[in-house]
Amino acid sequence: MRSFVTLVVVALLSAPPLTAQVAAAAPAQNTPPRTAAVEEAIVLSPFAINATTDTGYAATSTLGGTRLKSELRDVASQIDVMTSEFLEDIGALTLDEAVRYSMNIESNEENFSPGTDPNSNSIFGSGSGSRTRGLSRSNNTHDFFETNVPLDTYNTGRRFTLVSGSNAILFGAGFAGGTNDVAFDRPVLRKFSGNTTIRTDSNGSLRASVNLNQPLIRDLVGLRIAGLRADERDYREGVGSITDRLYTSLLIQPTKRISVRGWLEKYESKQRNAANTLVADRVSPWLATASRPFFNNAGLTPSSTAAQFNTAFNAQGADLAASAERFNNVTSAGTVVFNLDGSQPTAIRNWTNTVASRRPLDGTQDPSIVDPAIYPLDQNVIGNALQRRWRGSIHGLIFELNPWRDVFVEGGYNREIFDTRSLSFVSGNNTDLRVDLNRFQPDGVTPNSNVGRYFVEDDITGSMWRNRRTERRLQIAFAQDLGRRGGFWRWLGSHQGAVMYTGAENMRVQQNNNNARIISDNTFDGIVYPAGTNAANDSTRNTRRLRSRFYLDTPQNNSGRNQFQVQAPFNLWDAETRIIGKDSAGRDVVINSGMSNPYGAQVATSNGKKKEDSIQYGMQSSFLEGRLNLTVGERFSKASFAPWVGQGNTTGRLPRRYNALTGTYEEPVRRGTAIVFPSDGRAVGNAGFEPWDAMLSRGGEHDSLDAPTKYDVSSRLKSVVVHPLGRDGIPSLHYTESSSAFVADFTRKAPNGAEAQLDDGTTREYGFSVRFLENKLVLRVNAYESVYLGINGGAPTPPNPVAVGGNSGMDRTDIRWTSIHIEKSVQNYNLLKSGGRYETAATGTPVLGGTANGIDSGSPIRFFQDDVSTWISETAAGTAFSLKYVNAADRIAKGVEYRLIANPVRGWSISASLSQNNTRSSNISADWFGVIGLRLKSWLTAANDATTPQRAGGTGPTQLHINAATNANESLLDYVRSSALGWAFLRESEGAATRQEVEWRGNLTTSYRIQRGPLQGLRFGGSLRYRGDRILGYRNKTVNTSDLSADPILGTPGLFAPGSSISIANIDQPIMGGSNWNTDAVVGYSTTLFKKRIRWNLSLNVRNVLNDDTLIAQNGLSAASTPVVFQYPEPRVFLLTSGFDF
Incomplete structure (x- = not known):
């Protein structure tokens, strides 16, 4: 990496100063100048697009609909292409920067704060971090290979494609929110070319990148090398990141019909x-x-x-x-x-x-x-x-063949390893x-x-995760335009289609909260x-x-x-x-x-290995001289998921633990109710778990996975685009239906032990578009309904329940935890009633002896109950159980999106978008309400017993397994009644808006490039971003518990004291956070130097031009009935970017 920094400095210093002789300025354009890459890039339709056909902010073609090259006008799905000129005007060099200006993606910076869990910044979790249409994050891909490495323009051609909605006939499965794709830069074979970019800002950040292309054998072998060094700083002292990236790609093209391209990228980021x-x-x-x-x-x-x-x-x-x-x-x-x-x-x-x-x-x-x-x-x-360190490596290749006219073959392989570690x-x-x-x-x-x-x-606290993904694919595509033959044949239209095989293996190991x-x-x-x-x-x-x-x-x-x-x-x-x-x-x-603890990790390795083999096809057909365009596709997958050992029930294998006597990690065995080391028969107790890196280094991938669960799933796409007055006429109508199945690369269990359905989605879209004056103005109106099924962690978080009998607190906000804690306390109760005794008088002490714990051998949730029975008393179960069990909900999003792209006169570009979205929760915590419904009567029987043996001796009300620090005398009955308030909140939250939902979201970006005269090459413009009123929470309402008698759970006799009332959320009275505006500006200058051999571009972007410091509401509490948690807006910042293309 140090040598790369030297290379950047040399490249920048070698660039001509402003006083250098300037060639006669070429007329300013709406498109970037043609580079060597454009002049001779090999494009084997239908697997690649040519970005030079973009005009200003308007793109004309995409791979985002079906993975086959299509004109945007013929694609029914909602696809936004951020062109090179658009990214230049908003000052975005990364996808994270660009999505701030997107039509329907909420970025991490807008809504969320980081923790040590990688999910908190959407690295792995689809339901965490950024959200598209209020549903889930969009998964990121390069060349349609899924990636966790952040997307950046230094090696991706300065173009981002954002596909909204579920669409799993793309290579790789897409989340319900959508897919963001880039294409790695290809080497070119004709001549040396490249670019350098350096950016600094008023916070003291400095970013430099270089991208160099060199033909090794002209027209046969080409090499591209790109590197990045970024020291990003925030307006807040101590906050920022240092990122190093290095990318290489080799292209071999023995004939015009054959090409093989390989790549390698290394990535490291240290963040504060x-x-x-x-x-x-x-x-x-x-x-x-x-x-x-x-x-x-x-x-x-x-x-x-x-x-x-x-x-x-x-x-x-x-x-x-x-x-x-x-x-x-x-x-x-x-x-x-x-x-x-x-x-x-x-x-x-x-x-x-x-x-x-x-x-x-x-x-x-x-x-x-x-x-x-x-x-x-x-x-x-x-x-x-709070520091985090991300490391990634990617290598792969794609070969493209054109063996016969209109027949194309593509094969690809990609392997990515991504580690994230946090310490706080x-x-x-x-x-x-x-x-x-x-x-x-x-x-x-x-x-x-x-x-x-x-x-x-x-x-x-700290966390360590590793994700290793290997993907391979092969497709055979064809294109046939029968209309060119004239006569009868023209009625048969033009067609392109492909049959594709995709195979993927994703292995995830994590020791969260280690x-x-x-x-x-x-x-x-x-x-x-x-x-x-x-x-x-x-x-x-x-x-x-x-x-x-x-x-x-x-x-x-x-x-x-x-x-x-x-x-x-x-x-x-x-x-x-x-x-x-x-x-x-x-x-x-x-x-x-960290991972070098000589005595093992605090938690067991979780997650496992997912495998998937899919056959899919896609077909696009155009009839009636382009007036009718049909697209269909299906994906048939055979998939499996094998968890790491130790995530099973009491009959499953156990994860390796550290034996202090032998100094090795051993897989424990069960001897009756005891768990012991096989080498010496000693009890395992609180021995440390084998760290995941030690497990992998000894080959644990092959002997530490449980038997896989297998799935057969399918995903579908069908769409139609109609141009009633011809392809160049107005208006155009579109309709599409799509789905994604078995998307998640990880799993959680339902209480019955089954692998939970996670991250599946369906989308339906329809609308119209109009195009005027050869695409100088394009307006698209799109209505949609998207359903996101099985969101891990997607259930709303109840407010800390109001005191019941003087008790509050004690982790009542997670229905999993309340179910686990109550079930454990009741199992203790049954053991005590059958002859058992507390080991000591300390809170959380185990019960020794006893002949019955109350678990029915035929219980449909036996898996969960057996798991709870093995909970080590001295260890907090909340984190361990939340990593194992799902707490899911579904989300349903309905809305309308308006998109306008215009180039009304030469040099003037306009991009405007407005979206209205309503996302609501459904099927909240359905599995856990099933547990409660099955066990509640037994729980209440135990909780209402006032003659239970006590830790300190004697008898009294049934005690909690572990009491809260502030409620040392809280009884099980108090806890159950307090927890029930949270359950009531969840029941009442059916149909509630997702957290921080922004109903209206608008963006306007425009710039003008002066075409002639003494100011030729100067450009100026700006952006206006609007985020509408957001729902932060709900006010409370008081309900008499007698009014809940019809509810099969909340109406259970004995759950609430007779004549009592409870305070729960009133979803008819939301707490609103208000709207906010943000203004940006850009001034730039572009010209050619040294007889047009070099193009120089200088940009000054100003974000938050008005330096608005109005606090942005982030959360509201029912106890206050107003917003109480706020974000300080980023102050005005100046970004100066200088780039040279040669």
């Missing part, structure tokens, strides 16, 4: 991410009190009881009670604390029985701080504490700004030097490790991980350093194993943050 939303508020309740009190925690330690804490807390006044709450850290060993200068004011301690500042509202997300006097709105509190001290979802109110450190003796200072705190682990043996106040355990044999226990706390400056409490962001005291990627601090006994605490 920020939350898109403003800092969350956990300080305003304290600031609002008259006394702004501190908590005198003298004498309290992590070992103190809740009663001792309450006695001290309740005696210190109403202001403290209104602004603080008990902190009970039961999910980690302790917290490593950093001062502003990176020093540690205290040993790593557990902060249980200190206080944390309280949130101002009850809800799943804290409101944003919108007062800059509390925290600056344009700062990134995360700093460099503070994630994008946990940016709560808090104030330290404790007068003493957690030992209750040492004065707290940071009392009154602000801080952020979170678990130290938190940094303590690998040394230490002592932490209030933490007791079971006898006989140590870091080597007990590594998955929650109390083998850490939290981190960083103190910050704020305008009201500024040290003079103006350090408003987290500054991690070391580079997160320097080493995976490091000393992070000392425990209270003065011993070093050693952590490992």
